[in-house]
Each structure stands twice: as structure tokens, then as C-alpha cells.
Amino acid sequence: MIDVSGLTKTFRNGVEAVRGVDLTVAPGEIVGFLGPNGAGKTTTMRMLATLLRPSSGSATIAGHDLRSDPRGVRRSIGYVSQSGGVNPVNPLGDELELQAMLYGMSRAEARSRIADVLATLELTGLEGMPGGALSGGLRRRFDIAFGLLHRPSVLFLDEPTTGLDPQSRAALWEHIRSLGLTVLLSTHYLEEAEALCDRLLVIDGGRIAAEGTPAQLKGERTLNEAFLEIAGRPA
Amino acid sequence: MRDTWLIFRHHTRITLRNKFAILITAAQPLFFLVLFGPIFATFGSWETLVPGLIIQLGLLSAGMAGFGVVFDWRSGVLERLRVTPAGRLPLLLGRVLNNTFTLVVQTVLLVAVAYLIGLRAPLLGVLGAMALVVVLGVSLAALSHAAAMRLNEHLFAPVMMTAVWPLMLLSGTFLPMSMAPQWLSTLSYVSPFRYVLEAMRELFAGTYASGVVAVGVLVVALFAAISLTVGTRVFSRDNA
Secondary structure (H helix, E strand, C coil): CEEEEEEEEECCCCCEEEEEEEEEECCCCEEEEECCCCCCHHHHHHHHCCCCCCCEEEEEECCEECCCCHHHHHHHEEEECCCCCCCCCCEHHHHHHHHHHHCCCCHHHHHHHHHHHHHHCCCCCCCCCEHHHCCHHHHHHHHHHHHHCCCCCEEEEECCCCCCCHHHHHHHHHHHHHHCCEEEEEECCHHHHHHHCCEEEEEECCEEEEEECHHHHHCCCCHHHHHHHHHCCCC | CHHHHHHHHHHHHHHHHCHHHHHHHCHHHHHHHHHHHHHHCCCCCHHHHHHHHHHHHHHHHHHHCHHHHHHHHHCCHHHHHHCCCCCHHHHHHHHHHHHHHHHHHHHHHHHHHHHHHCCCCCHHHHHHHHHHHHHHHHHHHHHHHHHHHHCCHHHHHHHHHHHHHHHHHHHCCCCCHHHCCHHHHHHHCCCHHHHHHHHHHHHHCCCCCCHHHHHHHHHHHHHHHHHHHHHHHHHHCCCC
């Protein structure tokens, strides 16, 4: 579903944020991108979401080539950024409707799809509120609702549970798992990686440092010990 | 086309929900009209003053439109929209047309108040000036968005608030440039607003087929083409 080879990004100021990432994600797989701050997780995801132009390398997402068909990629992915994209002052329903219609839905289709997505994420009844009136956990679920409106085949989640309390976090994991989608998510919470992901990619210094199921990466150690060893610095 | 309409409609709905904001952005030229206009009218005409105040309004309203994009940038809304298949030009144009719509509403308000206190411009002239306002609004809003995306967000407000003043003064907003010493008048030809403003003054005076009007139309069209090109380029920068 996602095929990435030799992806790099060097910013104009000379920072090499991503130095050659290869990765594959199979349909229906939940893959976790694990790594310290500044490892290149967000930059890689932003490149795959067509928000940043890669310096070199190639990627195919849901059958669309990232370079030659960014619109095709955009149509097939949902992307939820680290900071989210909820308008704090405008009713969420209006924002959802605009978003759905930008994917080509008619107003009637948009409304029925919004109702479905909100029901799935247990957000029904909150669409009249502005984003700023919601708790962090609810806002995060709305962020994901925005990413799901057009039934994407791939979902990118950049640190989906950062800043959430343990209950909201567990609820969000439950929701993500129940979607049955191909998901690439970044996190630096080891228990999140272990609880949610089928497979993990450890990224450090802009390169994939290790790869495997949580059990494989752990071996005899705890995941924390394994992570520290791979990423080579204190978390 | 559909994307532009969707973005325009969305933002216009928000604009109409905040009617007070429409009024408050138009307040400065309205103050000048009511509190400075009567002094100006003792030696000049309302038909000279009001076009100047329209330029001031354009700079303060459409010229500051970039604030909206700073806000949407910070809240992540802009990035969320940039991941949709919507075209990059519609993402900009929908906003710009909403800013232009706001500017037109404000200009109508300004001209209406001016009529109440003494303006006597012919309807055709006012309509012609309105057409210039639309093109000017599109240009200023597009440039303002480009500036907002390029400048550091702490710099945007002070830079824009400072830039509008020389632009206003050099266009002859408050007093026509014909009253200026030669060097200042010559300098003012670098401001595209001088040409537009002089065209509007002719239109308000009831002269339609003049060289000044033609030059004004030409300059504003050129200004729009450049602004939209710059705006789209900045808006689509860095996409894959």
C-alpha cells in the first residue's frame, strides 16, 4: 500500500532531516514510526502527504506515484498532523462539510458521510461546537474525523495521542484499530507502539535503524531498552 | 472553479457571521470621512476626497487579508486543506474573492455615508470606480496572503501596518499629489495606487473616456496579474 525507496530531504538551510528512508506498508497493516524528536518522522510523513517536496527518492502510495501524481495521492490518503487542523472558532460541522466537498462530495453526500464518521468516532452531537470549546481528546478525534471523510485507503497519523490523558489515549487506540485501514503513525510512546502497531520502524538521524514486530525488536529486553540501544541516546 | 466557489462560500459565511468585523475594518476611513472630510470640503471637493478614502480602505481591509491566513496557518487548518485534492490556485482565490467581497461591502458603506454628508458623484462614475475596487481588492488580498506566508508571523503585522502608510500618502490619499512639490510627486509615480486613485477621481467627477482613466485601468490590471502570479507561486511552494 505504501512503497518508499531512497527518500531524502535536505532543507534549504542545509539540514539533512531525512537521509534515505526505505519502507513498505502492506494493506491493512498498522505500522509505527518510532524515534526520538528530530529523527525525521514528521518530515518523512509530510513528504508522503505531499506537503513537502522530497530532495530525492521515490514513493508510491495506494498506487499513485508521489512525484507525478500528487493529486492522486491526496485523494487516497488521510493525514492528521501533529498539531491538528481544527478551526478553534468556527463550528466544526461547517469545516467538515467544506473538507468533504473539496473531495468532490455533494452537500447531501457530505452530510451523510459526516454523520457516519462522527458516529464511528463517537462525536455525534458535537458538530455545532467550535474546536476551541472541546477537550484535547475530543479535538484529536475530530482531527481524525477530518482525515477519514473521503474514505482514504491510507491514514497517516503524526503523534496522534501526544498530550492526551491515559483514558483518551486508550479510547483513541481503540478507534484507530477499529478502522481496519492501512495506518502509518509516528509516536515516541513505547507502550503506544507496543499496544497498537503490527510492526515498528525505528528511525534515527534520518535513517531507518531497525525494523520488526514489537516482539522481534524486544527479544529478551523491554522495548525501552531495545529502543535506547537502537537509537543510541537517552530518551 | 468548484473549489474556488466552495472556499469562497465557506469564508463568506464566516465573514457574514462577524458583521462587526466588517464595520471595524472600515472604521478608519469612516473616521477620516466624518471627522476630516468637513475640513477638506472647505477647500476641496468630496469627489476628490472619497476616492482617496477608498484606497485607504482597500489597503487596510484587503491589504491586511493575510491575517486570516496567519490564523489558519497557526491552527493547522491551512495544512489540512492543502492535503485535499483541491487546486492550489482555488485555495488562494476563494479566500481572495471573499476579501474582495468584504471590501466591496465596506466601500458601498463608505460611499453611502459620503452621500449623506455631501458627495455628489454620478452613479456611472461610482460603478466604474467599484469595478476598479474589485480588481484592486483581488490584487491587494493576493499580495497580502503572499506576504503573510513568507514573513515570519511576528513580523507580518508590524511590516504591513508600516507599509500601508507610505503607500497611502504616496498615492495622494488625503491630499492630491498635484499639490505636492515636484520631487514628491515624481516619487509617487512608483506607487500603483496613485494611478488607480487618479482614475477613480476622474470617474467620480464624471469624466469616463480620459487618458487618466485608461492608465488607471491598465495599471490595476497589470498589478492584479503580478499579484496573482506571486500569490499562487507562494501558495503552492513546497508541494510534492
